[in-house]
Amino acid sequence: MTYVSFLRAECHLVWRRKQNVINSVLFFLLVIVLFPLGIDATPMFLSKAASGIIWCAAALAILTSVESLFKEDYHDGSLEQWLVSGLSVPILVLIKMTLHWLFIALPLLLLLPVLSEVLYLPDNSFWPLFISIVLATPSLFLLGGIGSAVTVSLRQGGVLMILIILPLYLPIIIFATSVTKAAQVGLPYDAPLAILAAIFLVSLVVSPLMTAISIKASVN
Amino acid sequence: MSWAWFHRLGSPKWFYGRFKAWPKPLFCLACLCLMVAMVWGLAIAPPDYQQGNSFRIIYMHVPSAILAQSCYFFMGVAGLVYLVWQIKMSPIFLKAVAPFGALMAFIALLTGSIWGKPTWGTWWVWDARLTSVLVLLFLYMGIIAVQSALEERSLADKAAAVVSVVGLLNLPVIKYSVEWWNTLHQGATFSITEPPSMPMAMWLPLLFAVIGMYLLAAAVIMWRMQTEIMRREAKTHWLKQEVLSDGV
Numbered sequence: 495m496t497y498v499s500f501l502r503a504e505c506h507l508v509w510r511r512k513q514n515v516i517n518s519v520l521f522f523l524l525v526i527v528l529f530p531l532g533i534d535a536t537p538m539f540l541s542k543a544a545s546g547i548i549w550c551a552a553a554l555a556i557l558t559s560v561e562s563l564f565k566e567d568y569h570d571g572s573l574e575q576w577l578v579s580g581l582s583v584p585i586l587v588l589i590k591m592t593l594h595w596l597f598i599a600l601p602l603l604l605l606l607p608v609l610s611e612v613l614y615l616p617d618n619s620f621w622p623l624f625i626s627i628v629l630a631t632p633s634l635f636l637l638g639g640i641g642s643a644v645t646v647s648l649r650q651g652g653v654l655m656i657l658i659i660l661p662l663y664l665p666i667i668i669f670a671t672s673v674t675k676a677a678q679v680g681l682p683y684d685a686p687l688a689i690l691a692a693i694f695l696v697s698l699v700v701s702p703l704m705t706a707i708s709i710k711a712s713v714n
Numbered sequence: 715m716s717w718a719w720f721h722r723l724g725s726p727k728w729f730y731g732r733f734k735a736w737p738k739p740l741f742c743l744a745c746l747c748l749m750v751a752m753v754w755g756l757a758i759a760p761p762d763y764q765q766g767n768s769f770r771i772i773y774m775h776v777p778s779a780i781l782a783q784s785c786y787f788f789m790g791v792a793g794l795v796y797l798v799w800q801i802k803m804s805p806i807f808l809k810a811v812a813p814f815g816a817l818m819a820f821i822a823l824l825t826g827s828i829w830g831k832p833t834w835g836t837w838w839v840w841d842a843r844l845t846s847v848l849v850l851l852f853l854y855m856g857i858i859a860v861q862s863a864l865e866e867r868s869l870a871d872k873a874a875a876v877v878s879v880v881g882l883l884n885l886p887v888i889k890y891s892v893e894w895w896n897t898l899h900q901g902a903t904f905s906i907t908e909p910p911s912m913p914m915a916m917w918l919p920l921l922f923a924v925i926g927m928y929l930l931a932a933a934v935i936m937w938r939m940q941t942e943i944m945r946r947e948a949k950t951h952w953l954k955q956e957v958l959s960d961g962v
Contacts (some may be wrong), residue, residue: 508779536938603750622944632822637880640877644860644873644876644877645863645873647864647866647869648863648864654859654860654863657855657856658856658857658860658877659858660852661852661853661856661881661884662853662880662881662883662884664845664849665846665883665884665887666847668842668845687783693883696883700879700880701880704876704879704880707797707872707876708872708876711868711869711872711947712869714868714869
């Protein structure tokens with residue numbers, strides 16, 4: 495196994511199991527639909543709440559898709575192969591996460607113009623929202639991967655994983671939504687963006703290592 | 715200076731033998747300190763010129779908030795130590811601290827909420843300090859859940875260590891939340907490095923309360939660590955000898 499063959503195999507896997515990606519995108523859309531129907535469907539409420547709704551739905555969709563990130567690999571023995579392959583496990587983790595992030599985040603970004611019309615998102619906060627999603631969803635994936643690796647050996651690990659990881663998501667969501675809030679009232683929003691970038695860099699360094707440690711502990 | 719004592723700290727047997735007698739005196743000292751602080755703070759200290767008597771809840775609120783953060787900080791350090799050096803005592807410490815820290819975070823939130831009602835006119839606001847302490851409570855809960863949900867002990871220890879290290883991300887958010895955001899919550903009231911901004915008659919009991927709370931934490935955590943050592947080392951020879959000669 496080399497890094498390239500690993501990447502190709504993972505690409506094939508994601509493509510063969512397209513239903514997983516489609517499911518999480520559908521889940522994302524359904525959560526978004528819940529808010530106008532459940533709270534208030536008037537443009538006045540929605541234009542204020544749009545970015546928050548999109549962010550909450552994105553975080554939940556990512557959480558559900560990350561939950562099973564290593565499940566199949568654990569059950570079919572692939573994780574053991576990672577450990578004995580002689581390749582660096584953190585880099586394998588990073589490759590897998592990057593790939594999954596691409597497959598989940600790209601549909602979300604493509605849907606964003608439609609959603610922002612439907613939710614009456616003000617025009618001046620579309621690009622800030624876009625940038626915040628590009629910048630912060632990788633951190634959600636990286637942190638979620640840790641929880642997924644920690645609970646991979648449990649039969650019912652989903653709830654536990656959400657319990658561990660969701661508190662870590664909250665700061666990211668707070669800063670991400672404050673980007674669009676600042677943009678809506680015409681304030682500069684580079685400070686929360688800088689903090690999001692800092693969180694992304696920290697999790698980029700820490701998360702693959704921690705995920706690898708958890709995988710090694712789980713596989714034994 | 716010899717560093718042998720530092721290396722020995724990693725051995726449960728040495729730790730158990732060395733600190734067996736410590737919790738009880740520490741606990742008594744903590745009770746004494748807390749009693750002095752409570753009587754002085756609640757009965758003798760002058761009422762605040764703005765808040766009247768309602769400020770007195772500070773003598774519970776600030777110590778528990780400080781302890782909640784300190785406990786998490788030490789958990790993060792212990793988690794890192796475990797991940798890097800695999801020292802046996804670290805997960806024992808993690809397991810002992812987590813419930814105490816969770817309790818402290820809960821008390822901080824509860825007393826803050828009770829204090830908020832007369833001063834801010836509301837039980838709860840979604841400001842940065844309150845929300846980040848709530849997140850801290852959830853982090854503690856998550857760690858406790860991980861420790862109890864994973865059957866295999868080595869995996870549970872690793873997982874708890876990983877989560878506590880990653881959760882350190884939240885601490886600077888709590889610490890600087892009152893400076894980064896304009897919120898209802900006031901700035902830090904208690905600092906060792908700066909001269910106190912309140913009169914000595916109010917500040918000294920607070921100092922006693924904080925010291926008493928740290929002593930209480932030390933005593934409770936040591937007790938819990940001893941219990942955990944006994945649970946883990948139940949099959950070893952030295953523990954049998956210990957129990958046979960001294961009782962539990």
